[in-house]
Amino acid sequence: MTTIDFSTTIGNAWFPAPTFTASGCASSGRELAQFFPLREMGGVVTKSVMSRVRPGRPTPRMAETPSGMLNSIGLQGPGIDAFLAQDIPYLVEQKARVIVSIAGETVEEYSTLARKLRSVSGISAVEVNISCPNVENRGLVFACDPDASRRVIDGVRRTLGGELPIIAKLSPDVTDLVSIARGVVDAGADGLALINTVLGMVINVNTMRPQLGGKTGGLSGPAIRPIAVRAVYQVHAALPKTPILGMGGIANGKDALEMILAGASGVSIGTASFGNPTAIMSIQSELKQMLIDRGFKSLKDAIGYAHRVEEVTNE
Amino acid sequence: MTTIDFSTTIGNAWFPAPTFTASGCASSGRELAQFFPLREMGGVVTKSVMSRVRPGRPTPRMAETPSGMLNSIGLQGPGIDAFLAQDIPYLVEQKARVIVSIAGETVEEYSTLARKLRSVSGISAVEVNISCPNVENRGLVFACDPDASRRVIDGVRRTLGGELPIIAKLSPDVTDLVSIARGVVDAGADGLALINTVLGMVINVNTMRPQLGGKTGGLSGPAIRPIAVRAVYQVHAALPKTPILGMGGIANGKDALEMILAGASGVSIGTASFGNPTAIMSIQSELKQMLIDRGFKSLKDAIGYAHRVEEVTNE
Amino acid sequence: MSPINKNAKQVLAPIASNKRVGTYHQIIVNIGDLAQKCKPGNFVAIKVGGENSALVLRRAFAISRVSTSSATGGTMELIVAPGGQGSTWLCDRIEGDLIDIVVPLGTAFGVPTEPVPVLLVGGGYGSAPLFGLAEILNARGSRVDMILGASTSSNIYAPMEGKRAVNTMRIYTEDGSAGQTGRVTDNLYEQIKDLKAAVVYSCGPMSMLSAITTITKALDVVHQCSVEESMACGIGICMTCVLPVQGEDGSVSMLRSCIDGPVMDGSSVSWNQVGKAL
Amino acid sequence: MSPINKNAKQVLAPIASNKRVGTYHQIIVNIGDLAQKCKPGNFVAIKVGGENSALVLRRAFAISRVSTSSATGGTMELIVAPGGQGSTWLCDRIEGDLIDIVVPLGTAFGVPTEPVPVLLVGGGYGSAPLFGLAEILNARGSRVDMILGASTSSNIYAPMEGKRAVNTMRIYTEDGSAGQTGRVTDNLYEQIKDLKAAVVYSCGPMSMLSAITTITKALDVVHQCSVEESMACGIGICMTCVLPVQGEDGSVSMLRSCIDGPVMDGSSVSWNQVGKAL
Ligand SMILES: Cc1cc2nc3c(=O)[nH]c(=O)nc-3n(C[C@H](O)[C@H](O)[C@H](O)COP(=O)(O)OP(=O)(O)OC[C@H]3O[C@@H](n4cnc5c(N)ncnc54)[C@H](O)[C@@H]3O)c2cc1C
Ligand SMILES: Cc1cc2nc3c(=O)[nH]c(=O)nc-3n(C[C@H](O)[C@H](O)[C@H](O)COP(=O)(O)OP(=O)(O)OC[C@H]3O[C@@H](n4cnc5c(N)ncnc54)[C@H](O)[C@@H]3O)c2cc1C
């Protein structure tokens, strides 16, 4: 059997495979562990956690859409302390590699969260989800504001010191994604997670009101894959040295390969796990096989391969 | 049989039905006329026309995506003079109501195009497609730049005078759609067309390069409908008096109703006509029936109905 | 290994039969040994739409009954109302078609340790899981009475064979087309008292479950209800299916109806906060 | 009425039969009187994926042959290579299934007014429309010779009954598994000369059509080829399917291969500009 170096790195974090859960799509990990051992994938990205317990948004929280879905969870969660006490030890015990996702309502909250992570062992990296409303600036989403984005990452970087890699998770709902990406990398992000959900809405034609309790929701699933591939391609073109965790509608090995070729160093799988609890396992093996079939000796050789310069041919 | 006032207005233009082709999805109109009489729909929005003949982008120009497609036509067209000489007379002869879509590379080009339209009879309104790269500003799309958007509409308004209604067609690929919308309305737009396609990309996993000749393309079809509904809802909430032509993935009467409830005064149908040449006719009759079933006496009563204030109920 | 959904498996299972019953389809699926793991109240999550489908999420269906007889090799029965795209697709499947299922999921109805009188209340296809439950309760010596309701007679699901385990069955329809005109809750207070029911089991629309809880609370009777919230994953990973539930300490938190439910203690659900921000 | 696609109709048509032939499926569809309007070279656009499908675009297929006999009531034959999602779905349809089609579309092969010798060159399933064409040319008294090529023998589509209208048939495969090893263009120059062919008709991959054009141009022989570009609509409204074509005045413009094609004059196509910006 042909082998391949399937590992990937983000900052100084090494992962044996480039396949991750997407934040908020694997809960605490326990639920998926029923279907496959968590240590068999690249890593678990945990649900974005905030300082305090959050009840989240009213129901209905989801609506199915053509080849996708809207969600409006509103970052329901137990708060950082309960999370660190209950979920991290379990994941470590399962020998899963863990990327902790944090979310805040102020620049300060992100730093506070980062401080709590400093002394925790068993964490490979921190994903900073900046697609959250900034309560200090009329609820404008951090990731839509170049300056606020930079300040969040800068604060987290200072707090964490140089050890844990920081992955900034960006929203695609911006005019100039590349400049936001550049800003957070300048501020100290080691990697980028692209893309968070796209803002959407469904109106129920029977009640004739928005279907979701929270009115708008985040669009995910295969419907947004072309947007995600474009985002990864654009950002990789501008920042070829910055590792990207690509996500958005990946449902099979072919989709994962597309994202790697566009420039992702790893892929996160969200919505696909809802339709298929073992999606990550099959994506992982399909991707590996497709890389081998195309003659790649290592995953790293395939990252951003779609950008290679056209050989000059004289026909 | 129950009847309903199915007419709609955009500025001073009146249409017997709220159903239109989407620009670029009906070519010159002749091609669809094989399948139904053009005068039976609300109106034809013509393919965005520029000053000069344009060859457009290299092929492949399309890629199918989950519940959607990418296109990269690059505004291929005959130029305004040939268009006015050949296409408008045909449409007028067919008794179709016509909205002419114009596109330019400079603020000046839009005004020039508007000038050519002033003396043409048989045109109900002008759609100004500002989702085009501005050659004077590093190719930044007009619709992504609040100031450039405003200047384009202002120029067209001045040139046209007060007669022909102006519909500004916006791109969803912006951080703050409402502020762009407000800007063009302040500059003299009578209505808005929402949404143009979303920027996307597909990578061919066999060639391991972008599938489209133009690399990126515009995502359309049901996949983007939740984004379009959200855009229409947000803009209608901010500018309730401005008529909106809603579009993005409308494929049946239910989808059209969703858009009307969100705040659209009319709907444009693009990609659905590719899969089904008579889509507009069936959408039109389904929409009418659904409005009647819900007790509406006129289409106008349904526009933005999803925004109505919750009655206070004491249970 | 974690206790969540500890018996759940994802399998391709053949449809054994599909029969129309009123407005519903009774669909029997061969699930082999997994049938032994299914308890009344559990549900199954089914992939719908086939290949190339634009439907990306599974649909949840209550397991009506299971059979573990060696003749059939283990089957489960579903009662499906063809409504939207997914359920219509499922109702169009025929014998031999393979469906992708995850089963068994969620909590089950708790069965009393002693044989006490119980009352089962179902609305629409909500009666489905009650028949499997009735058989078990009856076998354990409980007296089982049942009340079913629906908008109209064709929406009442009450199969002949299901009635065997039931002492009495009362039917209500809103349009009076079968049984009494009205709703299952109309005389529920009196009926619980008359039957001296120690436990009320229910399944149906949320408004019905809420109304039943008001009555059972007033009578201080245990109410186990099976709730139905929109579920994106069915396995506890998405947090879409939550309900406000009161804990021991009185505080309300949002629990997932797919793993902390669908069977919940009706008195702990904070019904007036369902669909509202906490 | 406009002349574009003037006979095209959108109809639900039943599949009459579906048979595997090599790697292809021969699919016969009942299209009634529309069969009389189909000319060799025309194509049909078919909705694929069924209900709830994530596939939003039709797929184009060349019409291989039509039968207008009163026994069958009008049928068309398609030769489909199951490849991606849409073609695989189509090949999975069975007798009696209804498919949503728009037919006939596009330009047709021009038939010479005089019976002149002609050569038909097909690559892969590109041979399909050539058999319908051969019958007509043969009936009009032309001598018809045919050359077919493919990567391997199972990709050669050459039905027995199709050969009746053909004088000689030469086969090339790249792996030598059938006929001669090589490509249809290997000795094409000589063959055209030997046969004194006045017209070359071709259908197959774009690179083959381009190579044939080089040869027919050198010999100053007419070349009618059926091109294949990605088509989103098939009816002329989307502008995705364009090819650079040289007009009378020498200027090159992007023409739609769905309405100005698929049959085009090979010498007018600007082959070296295909896929490039003008
Ligand atoms: C625990 C549980 C048990 C259920 N048991 C049954 C049963 O025994 N028989 C039966 O016919 N149906 C049952 N349902 C409802 C079923 O899951 C489907 O939602 C319903 O069949 C409609 O789906 P659709 O695809 O036809 O509709 P669509 O309109 O296509 O559904 C769109 C989306 O909305 C969700 N949705 C729509 N209606 C409901 C609903 N009533 N409840 C929850 N989500 C909904 C769907 O799951 C889907 O994600 C149950 C639901 C849950 C949560
Ligand atoms: C005029 C014309 C005639 C054709 N005749 C035949 C025929 O007789 N037999 C046959 O098997 N096929 C024929 N094709 C190709 C056919 O239309 C499909 O494209 C092909 O079957 C692959 O589609 P898919 O859904 O299986 O693949 P997918 O990969 O699912 O297709 C994705 C998209 O790419 C397009 N695409 C993929 N491959 C091609 C291709 N080779 N050419 C054009 N577009 C493509 C599809 O149309 C679709 O929009 C013809 C195409 C054209 C334009």
Ligand SMILES: Cc1cc2nc3c(=O)[nH]c(=O)nc-3n(C[C@H](O)[C@H](O)[C@H](O)COP(=O)(O)O)c2cc1C
């Ligand atoms: C139900 C749900 C909950 C999510 N929660 C979070 C979250 O807590 N933090 C975050 O950064 N992203 C969250 N996301 C976004 C995903 O991580 C991912 O970016 C997005 O869904 C696109 O990937 P997909 O199409 O594979 O789902 C959530 C997505 C879904 C569908």
Ligand SMILES: Cc1cc2nc3c(=O)[nH]c(=O)nc-3n(C[C@H](O)[C@H](O)[C@H](O)COP(=O)(O)O)c2cc1C
């Ligand atoms: C092939 C194609 C060509 C298009 N050309 C134009 C155009 O010339 N001008 C324009 O304003 N929009 C153009 N659009 C965008 C559509 O008008 C419409 O805004 C978009 O496709 C969303 O609607 P839909 O999902 O119904 O197609 C084009 C879209 C497609 C798919």
Ligand code: FES
């Ligand atoms: S349905 Fe996903 S957590 Fe319950």
Ligand code: FES
């Ligand atoms: S396929 Fe749409 S114009 Fe030819």
